[in-house]
Amino acid sequence: MNILPINEILPELKNVLNSQNAVLVAPPGSGKTTRIPLALMDEPWLRGQKIIMLEPRRLAARAAARYMAQQLGEQVGEKVGYRVRFDTCISSQTRIEVVTEGILTRMLQTDQALNGIGLVIFDEFHERNIHADLGLVLALETQSFLREDLRLLVMSATLSAEPVAELLGNAPVIGSKGQTFPVETHYLERRTAENTETIVVETIFHALANHAGDILVFLPGAGEIRRVQARLVEKGIAGFAHIAPLYAALPANVQDEAILPNVTGVRKVVLATSIAETSLTVEGIRVVIDSGLMRVPHYLFRTGLTSLETVRVTKSAADQRRGRAGRLGPGICYRLWTKQEHYYLEPDTAPEILSADLTPLALELAAWGIADPSEVHWLDQPPARTFSQARELLGKLEALDSNGLITGHGRQILRTGLQPRLAHMVLRAMELGLGAVACELAAILSERDFLQAVDVDLRLRLAVLRQLNPKDNQVWPPGQQLDISLCRRICREAERLKREFGNVPGQPNDIEWCGCLLAFAYPDRIGQRRSNGKFLLENGRGAVLVGDQPLARANYIVAPNLDGQGSESRIFLAVPIELEQLTDYFKRQIFTEATVFWDETAQSVRSRVYERLGALIIKEKPCLAPAPAAVLSALFSGIVREGLAILPWSRAARQLRQRLLFMHYWEQGWPDVTDEVLLGTLDTWLGPFAYGLTSRNELEQLNLVTILESMLSWEQRQELERYAPTHFIVPSGQRLPIDYSNPDCPVLAVKLQEMFGLQATPCIARGKVPLTLHLLSPARRPVQVTQDLASFWRTTYFEVKKDLMGRYPKHYWPEDPLVAIPTSRVRPQG
Incomplete structure (x- = not known):
């Protein structure tokens, strides 16, 4: 075997694992992924038990198993094997199993004691995959209550080790050096108006002309890879290099072609997603071109939808990518962003558990017997609101009962390995004799849209899947481009599901049941027409069909694929559903x-x-x-x-x-x-x-x-009549109303002449509140406002009198108002 840096820490690691858990931090190139399991396989404390190593990516799992088998001079499936989704290669001899995604969780749910397994390794744990977080929590539960002898090893290249070590019972942290060569890093001098894909293509040709070795290009997703590949072909790259795409949805043999040496000797340009960041070595790479972008799932609580978002790469991910160029010798890395932009990048990718749909996680915990995630210890606690929303959905899918406990149907959903929504749909469809079309729908919805069609009707995709010969590279229907390779993969997946569910046969006219079946999977996305193209969803949100869509006139639809942006979600895929189907199959x-x-x-x-x-x-x-x-x-x-x-x-x-x-x-x-x-x-x-x-x-x-x-x-x-009377009898004998519209100062509007002889301001409310007197002219216009009538008679009256005598000379204006006769007439009667 090769002498690797990881060999130096093997004695210490073996000694620690003899009695407790451990955390291993080792940079890329140290050999941890492929050397550690082989070195530990025959340790006495394992007593012939298996080692399970969790890899976050299927490609890396297969590659690691293949490499370790080669080191032993064996074929994969002998002492070293792998189990990934839909692909298993193990035997009765297998001592090391490299597993991925939910495989470890399935093993734990099937046998909580993990009998026959002595060590579980969590590799590349810094990626903080939700399956890895859940697997570690459940493995710790097994270790605490059932298997004190079980050992756990967490390995990572870039990880803050202390929280993990504390979670593992204050486990020792062991560090290892890496085996990497210097990598010369280039940044953009400044941002240009050109889009990223254009800059990527230009940089590839620049690298081919100026550097030796194969090139690894990091792009955010399959769509960008296909577009860059097409532009490279247009520019004549075939004369310089072979293009090898690398992303998760490709068949295994195509992925292997990208990571293995090119036997023809022609230079290779690997166009990859984040799948190539860690855990595997892409042979021959000396140059890395990093677009600086990655695609991550983002769950929106307000909509209950998960969408893929293209975001800036983190510093730790950028360092992982750059390291790919220094695995075999000195390398070059082109970062397609400026040094200033690099300064503002986030240090690490946020754990998936904080931004993911927690429905599968909630179901796994329910199967384990955990209703509240706070009952166990996590590195990052699942968000309470998102978890609660997940359990609410599981109730609608009949996976949890009214008490929040997992049902028999919920356990069936888990056994299928499908996403809970799709598993519920297929299981319900089986009861109705519609399993075949449900398997086809599940396969279609498990992948991106293979038909670049304007029409959002999902039945169109189903018809294409059934009618088109995948070997024919053609356009169908006219004007709508079909992704042939993706269509083939979906066909294979649909057939695999049919076999797994008992070779279910198709039924005549089963396409008419698409709406009902999808409503089983997406009860919260049943939509009722509000106006042409606009729908109200069962969950209370609005949704809209963009453009001229035949489904715009449907009374009811189911929309399995829509976005979570704005006040109304845009519908990307939908099918109609009949009201009778809703009332028949959703009675509960x-x-x-x-x-x-x-x-x-x-x-x-x-x-x-x-x-x-x-x-x-x-x-x-x-x-x-x-x-x-x-x-x-x-x-x-x-x-x-x-x-x-x-x-x-x-x-x-x-x-x-x-x-x-x-x-x-x-x-x-x-x-x-x-x-x-x-x-x-x-x-x-x-x-x-x-x-x-x-x-x-x-x-x-x-x-x-x-x-x-x-x-x-x-x-x-009684008091109201005494202390807040409706009227006041003025000296003239008139009974005048009191205005209480302002409770702070009630008003009595009265002609000045009617108040002759009254010396003081009248008061109400037990004598506490003087009336505000609006003294009026004979024409009932205010001439004075006062709360002090005595002062008015002494001072102001004589000035007012002069004015009033001039305007109303026939009226009675005595010299002494205190002894004058009050009157409501022009003059007092004799």
Whole structure:
């Protein structure tokens, strides 16, 4: 075997694992992935038990197993094998299994004690894959309660080791040197108007002309890879190099072609996603070109949708990518961003568990017997809101019962290995004899859209899958481009699923059931037409079809693929569903609700009975006998909405309310009849009188004077007449109303001549509040406002008198107002 840097720490690692867990931090090139399992395989403390090593990527898992088998002079599947999704290569001799994705979780759920396994290795743990986080939590549970002898080893190239070591019971942290060569790094001098793909193509040709060796190009996704590949072909790269795409969705043999040496000796340009960052060596690479972009899933709590977002690479990921150029010798790295931009990059990629859909995680925990993730220890606790939303969805999928416990159906979902939504759909379809079309739909929805079509109808994709011969590289339907390789892969996956579910046969006209089947998987994305192209979803959100879509006129649809942007999600894939299918197959989700509400247009209480599927009203009819309490509550909501002006406020009622406000303002114990308080206590003061009323017209029957008086005790009614009288008898003998509209200073408007002989300002409220006198001219225009009548007679009256005598010479203007006869006429009568 090659002498690798990791060999130096093997004695220490073996000694630690003899009695406890361990954390190993070793940079790329140290040999940790392929050397550690082989070195530990025959340790006495393992006692012939297996080693399971979790790799975050399928390509890396197969490559690591193949390399370790070669080191032993064996074929994969003998002492070293692998298990990845849909591909297993192990035997009874296998001692080291390299597994990926949810394989370790499946093993733990099948046998919580992990019998026959002595060591679980979590490789490249810095990627913080949600499966790795969950696997580590469950493995720690197994170790704590069932298997004290089980050992756990977490390995990483770039990891903050202390939190992991603490989680593993304060495990020792062991460090190793790497075996990398210097890499010369180039940045852009400045940003240009050219897009990233154009710069990538230019940089590839520059590197081919100026550097030796193969080139590894990092791009965010398969779409960018295909576009760059097409442009390279257009520019004649075939004369210089062979192009090898590398991303997860490619068949294994195509992936192997990218990572193995080119036997023809022609230089190789590998166009890869983040799949090539870690765990494997792409043979022959001396130059790395990094677009600086990566694609990550992002879950939006407000929509319940996960979308792939293209984001800037992190510093740690950029360093991993650059390291690919220094694995075999000195290398070159072109970073397609500026040094200044590099300074602002995030240091590390956020753990997937913080931004992912937690539905699969919640189901796994439920199967383990955990309802609340806080019951166990995590490096990063799953977000509570997202986890709660996941459990709510699992309830709709019948995977959890009303108590939140996993059901038998939920365990079936887990055994399928499919995403919970799709697994529920296939299992329900099997009951209806529609398993074949459900398997095809599951295969289609597990991949990106293979048909670049304007029409969003998913049935079109199903028809293509069934009618098109995948060997024919053609366009179908006319004007709509088909991704042949992807279509082939989906066909293979659909056939595999059919076999796994018992070689289910197809049924005539089963395509008509697509809407119903997809509604099983996406009950929250059943949509009801609101207007042409716009739909209300079961979860309460809006969704819209863009462009001229035949489905825009469907009354009900199911939209399995839409985005989470804006107030209305854009629909990318959908199928129609019949109302009869909803009422037949979603009876348990449809609930009846009697609603009594205030109709603003009719200004009346209305009552309806609704059949609801989430936010959707499936059927409605009048409610013939609504509960009286509900009617009263709806009436009050109408009053709150319309305001107190909806009530019949007569002049007497308004004045009484003002007098009550005055008394409340000046004395304790009097009711507060402000708008805010009255609207907030309608049931208390208005309820006994409004019982049985249903409309604004009927409210007109109310006598608000009587209602307001009912708020007073007998004593308060007597005091109200004494201390806040409606009128005041002025010296002329006239009985004039008091204006209480301002409770701070009630007003008495009176002709000046009617006040002759009154020396002091009259007071109310036990003599505490002087009336504000608006003294009027004979034409009833104010000539003076005062709360001090005595002062007015002594001083101001004589100036006012001069003015009034000039304007009203026939009227009586005595020299001494205190002894003059008050009058409401021109002159006092004799």
